[in-house]
Amino acid sequence: MSRLTHVDQSGRARMVDVSDKDVTARAARARGHVICKSETLEQVRAGRAPKGSVVRTAELAGIMAAKRTAELIPLCHPLPLTGADVSIELDDDLPGFRATADVRTNAVTGVEMEALTAVSIACLTLFDMLKAIDRTMIIGGIEVMSKTGGKSGSWSRE
Numbered sequence: 001m002s003r004l005t006h007v008d009q010s011g012r013a014r015m016v017d018v019s020d021k022d023v024t025a026r027a028a029r030a031r032g033h034v035i036c037k038s039e040t041l042e043q044v045r046a047g048r049a050p051k052g053s054v055v056r057t058a059e060l061a062g063i064m065a066a067k068r069t070a071e072l073i074p075l076c077h078p079l080p081l082t083g084a085d086v087s088i089e090l091d092d093d094l095p096g097f098r099a100t101a102d103v104r105t106n107a108v109t110g111v112e113m114e115a116l117t118a119v120s121i122a123c124l125t126l127f128d129m130l131k132a133i134d135r136t137m138i139i140g141g142i143e144v145m146s147k148t149g150g151k152s153g154s155w156s157r158e
Contacts, residue, residue, distance in 0.1 A: 006075050015075045021108040026149030028103050030115035032142035034126045035096040040134040045090055054129040055088045058099070062086030062122030066103050066114040076113050079105045086118050088126070096137070099123055100145075112144050 005016045043049050051057075063084045070078035083104040091098050101118035103111040123139045130137065146156040 013075060015077070016109075018077060018108045021151070023106055023108055024149045026105050026107060026110045026147070028110060028112040028115040028147040029100065029145040030112070030119045030143065031098065031100045031145055032119040032123050033091070033094060033096055033098050033140060034123050035094050035138040035140070036130065036134050037136060038092075038095045040130055040137070041090055041092065041095045041097075043133060044130070049130060050132055051129040054126060055090075055097070057129060058097075058122045058125035059086045059088055061125040062099065062101055062118040065121035066101065066111075066118035069114045069117040072117060073113055077107075077109050079107045079109065079111060079114065081105050081111070081114065084114070084118060086122050088122060097123075097126055099126075110147055110150055112147055116142060116144060 006013060008014050044054055063086050066084040067081060070076045081103060085102045087100050089098045099119050099122045101115045101122070103114040103118060105111050119142055123142070127137050127139060143157065145158065146154070148154045
């Protein structure tokens, strides 16, 4: 790519004009993780986290965030999502949580930003709900794993 699409020739930010693009089925998957103390993970597993069902709340927060991505990311197109799923798994090997988001639409632009936003907010929600018992948590590994649809076709990290 020879130039940034969100910047015009004079360096001003602009929203990319996608009005001539075809509507296609598009999907994206993103992932991220939260590393915490083993004791924190055990409290969540046992249902003893001070703020209740942190995993289910974080999953819901991620879905809600995917739907509002255009309000959070400047120049991001608002998209009619046809599906959004966020799942969080407990992982003793981290120790911590692995979050995955799958987002779908039929639109003229992709949903990578929505998937990344969903994972980011899910991880931030875990942090917020658990910070009273573990201030050492680390959020990381947020990345797009795959995307399908559009002119550039499919792409997968794996």
